[in-house]
Amino acid sequence: MRLYAVFAGTVQGVGFRYFVRNIAKEMGVKGYVRNLPDGxxxxxxxxxxxxxxxxLKAIEQGPPLAEVTDIRYQFEDKEGGFTDFEILY
Known part of the structure; x- marks a missing residue:
């Protein structure tokens, strides 16, 4: 199964991507996290x-400096063959 989520608020420049990657690795989740141009x-x-x-529950608040104001997410019945969880730049 795949989770697609977009987090809005103060989520760039506060360690959010590293926070998400660390939790993903702890939980054995595969995929990626990246900043989008709209913030x-x-x-x-x-x-x-x-x-x-x-x-999703573990990352919904973000790290201490983040302020998540909105989360849009959906679950899909597809998988893309990720082998790890990484930060994309």
Whole structure:
């Protein structure tokens, strides 16, 4: 299963991507996180449904300096063959 999420608020320049990557690695989630040009952060993650729901809950507040004001997300029944979780630049 795949989780696609976009986080808005103070999410760039506050360690959000590193925070997400560290939790993903702890939970065994594969995929990526990246900043988008509009100031949001995109997360694409793959794993079983319960792990992805737990992952989303774990990252929804972000690190201490972040202020998440909105999260848009959806679950999809597809997988892209990610081998790790990485930060894209």
């Amino acid at each position: 949001t952060v995109e997360v694409v993650a793959e794993g079983d449904e319960q792990t992805l729901r737990d992952f």
